[in-house]
Amino acid sequence: MSTASERARMPSIRDVARLAGVSHQTVSRVLNDHASIRPETKAKVLDAIAVLDYRPNLAARALVTSKSNMLGILAATVGEFGPTSSIVGIEDAAREEGYSVSTLNLSATTPEAIGNALRQLAREQVDGIVVLAPQVRAFHVLKGMAVEMPFVSLQTASGSDGVTLSADQVAGARTATEHLIGLGHSDIIHIAGPQDWIEAESRMRGYLDALREADLPTFPPIRGDWTADFGYFAGQELSRRRDFTAVFVANDQMAIGLMHGFRDAGVRVPEDVSVVGFDDIPVAAHVAPTLSTVHQDFPELGRRAVRILLAQIRGEQVPEFGPLQTTLRTRESSAPR
C-alpha cells in the first residue's frame, strides 16, 4: 500500500518555469504552441518538461477555459450490435483528435431519464455529445429539449432539423426486398423492430416502398423486439401460415431466431421460405443456412459523428456526409422461388 499522504505534489507549470528560467506564462505558451516563442526558449522549456515529467492538469485547464476536451456518449441501446460497434468508432476517432470520451448508458427513454443524462454530461463539462437513442420518443424529447451544446444524433430519422447521421436504412431495406422480388417471390412478409425505433420504421418503409413499386401485395408487419428469442417465436407462429414465400427481417438476430423457429416447425429455409436479415453481424455468414443480409459500416458512422461534432465545437464548416451506403450480402437463406 503506497503512502498516499506523502505523495509529492505533481510538478506544475510554475515548477517547469522555474527550472527553465522563464515565466509560467511562457511555459503555457509553449504548451499551446503559441506563435511568438523563440525556438531556443521553447527548447529550454520542453527540456524542463521532460526532466520533471510534467503533465498538464486537465481539471485546472477545464476550470479556466470551461472546456474539457471530453466528448459524451449518450447511449439508449440495450446492447444491440450496431450501436455498440458505432461506439467503438466514436471512441477511436475522438481519442485520435485528443478528446477523451465519457459514456453514459440509459436504460429508460423517458424524458426525465434523458434530461437527467444530458444534465449529468453537462456537469461533466463535455464539449459535445453523441446521442445514440434510436427510439422515436427519444428523438422527440431531444428535439424539444434544445440542448445547449453541440450534439449529433446517430441512426435517427434522416431529413430532420438537427444534425443527424445514419446509413440509408430505407434504401438498404428496399434493396433487400427487391432482391427477394428479383428471386421471384411475390408474397413477402416483414418482421419489424419495435414500434418506437426509428430504424424499425425506416426499414419497414423501404420494404413497403419496394413492394408498392413492384405492385405486389403488402402484409401488416409483425412487430418484434430485435431479439433472437422473438424471432424463434415468430417462426413457430408463421409456420402455420402458407400465404408467403419470403420474409424480410429487420435485423439478423431475429432472422436467426426465425430460421430456428421455422426449422423446429418443419419449414425449410430457403426451399420453402427465403429469409433476409439486416446488419450483417459476424455470425450471419456462418449460421445454417448462411444468412443473406444488409451490411452497414457502423464504426464509420461513429467516426463521421465525431468529425461533425468537432467541426461544430471548433466553429468550423460542418462536413456534409451523404447517407452511408449499405451493401446487400447475398447468401444461402434467400433462393429463387
Place this chain on the structure above:
Amino acid sequence: MSTASERARMPSIRDVARLAGVSHQTVSRVLNDHASIRPETKAKVLDAIAVLDYRPNLAARALVTSKSNMLGILAATVGEFGPTSSIVGIEDAAREEGYSVSTLNLSATTPEAIGNALRQLAREQVDGIVVLAPQVRAFHVLKGMAVEMPFVSLQTASGSDGVTLSADQVAGARTATEHLIGLGHSDIIHIAGPQDWIEAESRMRGYLDALREADLPTFPPIRGDWTADFGYFAGQELSRRRDFTAVFVANDQMAIGLMHGFRDAGVRVPEDVSVVGFDDIPVAAHVAPTLSTVHQDFPELGRRAVRILLAQIRGEQVPEFGPLQTTLRTRESSAPR
C-alpha cells in the same frame, strides 16, 4: 445557433451563498452534507440552489480535491462479446455510485501503448481504473508497471498478486469437456483462443484437466483467433481427420464457424461430431444445430469490479468474491456418441 459569447456565467457557490445570506463555505458544507449545519440554514441554502438551478462545477472540485469522481476503463479487446458486456455492467454500477466513466480502447497491447493509455487516464484524473486486457502480455506489462492508482483487472489469471477478477474459466471448460466425456466421447479435440490470451489458456487447461482425469488421450490444441471465420477454416481442415468425435471450442463465434465448416465438408453435427462452445452469446440458442455452450454472467463481473475498485478508493474493506460460477447450457450440438 446560440450566441455562446453572451452566455451568462453559470451560478457559482458564491451566488448561492449571497442569495441564501450565508457564506460560500456554508453552501459547500450543505453540498457535502457536513454534520454541523442547522436544518433551517440547510433549507435556505437548498432553496437558493433550486432557485438558481445551481450545479457544482466538477472541474473546480477535481482541481482542489485531486479527485474526479470518474473511473477509467482500459479495454484491449477487439469487440469480443464478453468484455463488451462487462463494460455495460461497469458503467451501470459506476453511475449508480455517482461515478462517471471514461473509456479508452486500445488496439495494440505493446508496453508503450498500455503505458500511454494509463498515463492518459491518469491525466484525466480518474480515481481508479478497470482493466480489460485479457492478454497475457498486457497482464505482465501491468504487473511490472506498478500503477500508482487503484485498479482492478478483469478476466485475467486467477491467483495472481494484484486484485483480479473473473469467472472460473478452468472449471467451466472442465465441465464442458466432462459433459462430452459423459456422452461417451473419448476422442475430444480443442480449438483454443490466441496463445496470448489468458482465458484461452484457462479454457485449455480445463480441457486438459478433464481429459487427464478421465485417462483419455489429449490432442495438441488448434490455435484460433476467436473469429467465426477461423472456425470455418478449422472445420474444413478438420473434416479430413477422422480421429475424433467431439470438439470443445474456446468460444461460440469459432464454434459456429466450425459447424459451418463441417457442414460444407459434409460432416454432420452432432451425428458425426459433437461441438461445445463457450460464452453463450445470444444467438447460440438459435443456430443450427443449437449450440451447447458455457454461460457466464459478464455484466455481473463488471459490477463486481466496480465494487472492488470503489472499496479500494474509499479505503474500505475490499469485498472478497469467489470466482463467478459458470453454467453449462446443453443443446443440440452435443449428443451421445
Place this chain on the structure above:
DNA sequence: AGTGACGATGTGACCGTGCACATACAAGGA
C-alpha cells in the same frame, strides 16, 4: 532622429471549489 508596429516575454488576476483556521455563541462542570 522620432514614431509606430511587432515580436518575445513577464505580471497579476481569475476560474469555482474545499481546506485549515478563526470566530461567536451556548451549555456544562469546577
Place this chain on the structure above:
DNA sequence: TCCTTGTATGTGCACGGTCACATCGTCACT
C-alpha cells in the same frame, strides 16, 4: 464566575492553469 467543550458559521488561501494587459527591445519608415 470562569474555563472548557462543542456547535454553527465565516475568512482567506490554495489548487494549476489561461487570459488580458504591461513591458521592453528591435526594426522599418517617414
